[in-house]
Amino acid sequence: xxxxxxxxxxxxxxxxxxxxxxxxxxxxxxxxxxxxxxxxxxxxxxxxxxxxxxxxxxxxxxxxxxxxxxxxxxxxxxxxxxxxxxxxxxxxxxxxxxxxxxxxxxxxxxxxxxxxxxxxxxxxxxxxxxxxxxxxxxxxxxxxxxxxxxxxxxxxxxxxxxxxxxxxxxxxxxxxxxxxxxxxxxxxxxxxxxxxxxxxxxxxxxxxxxxxxxxxxxxxxxxxxxxxxxxxxxxxxxxxxxxxxxxxxxxxxxxxxxxxxxxxxxxxxxxxxxxxxxxxxxxxxxxxxxxxxxxxxxxxxxxxxxxxxxxxxxxxxxxxxxxxxxxxxxxxxxxxxxxxxxxxxxxxxxxxxxxxxxxxxxxxxxxxxxxxxxxxxxxxxxxxxxxxxxxxxxxxxxxxxxxxxxxxxxxxxxxxx
Amino acid sequence: xxxxxxxxxxxxxxxxxxxxxxxxxxxxxxxxxxxxxxxxxxxxxxxxxxxxxxxxxxxxxxxxxxxxxxxxxxxxxxxxxxxxxxxxxxxxxxxxxxxxxxxxxxxxxxxxxxxxxxxxxxxxxxxxxxxxxxxxxxxxxxxxxxxxxxxxxxxxxxxxxxxxxxxxxxxxxxxxxxxxxxxxxxxxxxxxxxxxxxxxxxxxxxxxxxxxxxxxxxxxxxxxxxxxxxx
Numbered sequence: 001x002x003x004x005x006x007x008x009x010x011x012x013x014x015x016x017x018x019x020x021x022x023x024x025x026x027x028x029x030x031x032x033x034x035x036x037x038x039x040x041x042x043x044x045x046x047x048x049x050x051x052x053x054x055x056x057x058x059x060x061x062x063x064x065x066x067x068x069x070x071x072x073x074x075x076x077x078x079x080x081x082x083x084x085x086x087x088x089x090x091x092x093x094x095x096x097x098x099x100x101x102x103x104x105x106x107x108x109x110x111x112x113x114x115x116x117x118x119x120x121x122x123x124x125x126x127x128x129x130x131x132x133x134x135x136x137x138x139x140x141x142x143x144x145x146x147x148x149x150x151x152x153x154x155x156x157x158x159x160x161x162x163x164x165x166x167x168x169x170x171x172x173x174x175x176x177x178x179x180x181x182x183x184x185x186x187x188x189x190x191x192x193x194x195x196x197x198x199x200x201x202x203x204x205x206x207x208x209x210x211x212x213x214x215x216x217x218x219x220x221x222x223x224x225x226x227x228x229x230x231x232x233x234x235x236x237x238x239x240x241x242x243x244x245x246x247x248x249x250x251x252x253x254x255x256x257x258x259x260x261x262x263x264x265x266x267x268x269x270x271x272x273x274x275x276x277x278x279x280x281x282x283x284x285x286x287x288x289x290x291x292x293x294x295x296x297x298x299x300x301x302x303x304x305x306x307x308x309x310x311x312x313x314x315x316x317x318x319x320x321x322x323x324x325x326x327x328x329x330x331x332x333x334x335x336x337x338x339x340x341x342x343x344x345x346x347x348x349x350x351x352x353x354x355x356x357x358x359x360x361x362x363x364x365x366x367x368x369x370x371x372x373x374x375x376x377x378x379x380x381x382x383x384x385x386x387x388x389x390x391x392x393x394x395x396x397x398x399x400x401x402x403x404x405x406x407x408x409x410x411x412x413x414x415x416x417x
Numbered sequence: 418x419x420x421x422x423x424x425x426x427x428x429x430x431x432x433x434x435x436x437x438x439x440x441x442x443x444x445x446x447x448x449x450x451x452x453x454x455x456x457x458x459x460x461x462x463x464x465x466x467x468x469x470x471x472x473x474x475x476x477x478x479x480x481x482x483x484x485x486x487x488x489x490x491x492x493x494x495x496x497x498x499x500x501x502x503x504x505x506x507x508x509x510x511x512x513x514x515x516x517x518x519x520x521x522x523x524x525x526x527x528x529x530x531x532x533x534x535x536x537x538x539x540x541x542x543x544x545x546x547x548x549x550x551x552x553x554x555x556x557x558x559x560x561x562x563x564x565x566x567x568x569x570x571x572x573x574x575x576x577x578x579x580x581x582x583x584x585x586x587x588x589x590x591x592x593x594x595x596x597x598x599x600x601x602x603x604x605x606x607x608x609x610x611x612x613x614x615x616x617x618x619x620x621x622x623x624x625x626x627x628x629x630x631x632x633x634x635x636x637x638x639x640x641x642x643x644x645x646x647x648x
Contacts (some may be wrong), residue, residue, distance in 0.1 A: 004525070004528050004529055008525070011516045011517060012516055015515075015516040310512065311514050311515075313512075314512045314513075314514060315514075315525075316473070316497070316500075317471070317473060317500065317506040317508075317512075318500070318501060318506070318525065318526040318529065318574075319497045319498065319499075319500040319501020319502065319504075319526060319529060319530065319578075320497065320501070320526075320529055321493065321494050321497040322493060322494075322497075323494070324529070408474075409473050410465075410468045410473050410474045413464075413468070413473075413508060413586070414464070
């Protein structure tokens, strides 16, 4: 047996189906679009972040300081009126000092994998063509745990670097620009003047133009010879089991060792802040849709109250209290909200399905392997959209419900007679 | 003996730029088993008096007592409770709830009062409707019933919670003379067979004389009361 106000409310709604259906649909559309747009936006963002996290290391330690070191004269006369001009940086061997010690320390941390590297530029030459490229010296065994380069190698393998003397893996765009293919021998010349012959043992295609067109991989030792910087490591790249630990770990490393350490969040701050704005826009638009739906409920409950003033007077004369009347009309709003939230989940599901069917003719490039929208399947938009719809419905119904409860039955009876 | 319902010096004034006094200094006592007809010209305050007696409205001055209990200090909730347990209303227009069947219209106030179990309530509601010759109308909606049937359902609903007093405001206003006479037959039997008290507001003098006691109002004052106990 249903509680009395609930059974009255449900009877009101079920006996005026068309009106109920319209208001439920209003809410359902709001909730459905919220779910659909959330899936679209979040899908793109999640994909983008995954790509960023996937391709780039979670944390990178660089061979530089965040702020330039102070001049000795300034340090010696702290607080003094010293002004030093025209001082050139001291000739010093750049590179992370005690990189091996840091690597050992990092590898003891749980959930942390680290790989050293020496990156430098070189001019690659094949026949008459030459292209400037970034040569990354890596240790394949460690690199495997940090980067995803291996899965993007379309010819050869990472192990071939070790198996071949002076082996090199080049980006696919780089290979095309050079006109070279796997098995060809190219020449690399570093700014230091050193020059080496390399044999292409692999081609990599990441889908990121800057890597594909301008990067090549060699063994760390080979890179150190090419750059004439023996034993130097100028970047330590770190991959974490839990990407959310990247920023705290970066700050710890920088505090402990002093080297500039960037998390993937810091490196992609511009994109991430763009997402914040994008989310704000999304929630404003969808919030507006839900707000309109709430106004729909308000107007419908208001109309129902207006049409039901006589019934309200009857119920009061029958001994129903103001609380009973208010409950009846609030329940009607909430019932519309609940029905709208449920139907909205179905509508959202439909919108996601429809969006999933969209195919773009000419995609390629950044979003490899995806010719359509990337849609996030998450539970929270269903819950958030549903909760908002029910809450908005309750509030939208409460206002006319209060007015209904406060109606004076005598005035209504007089008016009707 | 304590009267069932008592009004002591009741005045009701509608506030406004020009205050309108609906009833003025009404003193009236209604005992058990009384059939009272309130008559008077239009605008004499008959209905207003009924709403005051029925606790739908509160007096500006004076007091209304139910079974000796002063209702002036009671909360809206307590008044609602008295209305549903001790009083029954019949209005000029049938005032049935259109979304509910005849039976459900009776069950609503019964369920709200919740004095008995659901099965007992249902049995009593069916019995009431049968008594009023509405056995076939139980599961019909008000729009499917004739005017006379609707009004009988309304009377049955007024009796749903077995009230001590039934207040009827022009219950025959929308009925033809046959149905109107039938309605008064019904009231008479309620009083004579069941000892209920009834207050009927009517402007039809032929019907009014069937009541045991006539109270006549003019301009919000009692000008005649055939049953007043001499002070």
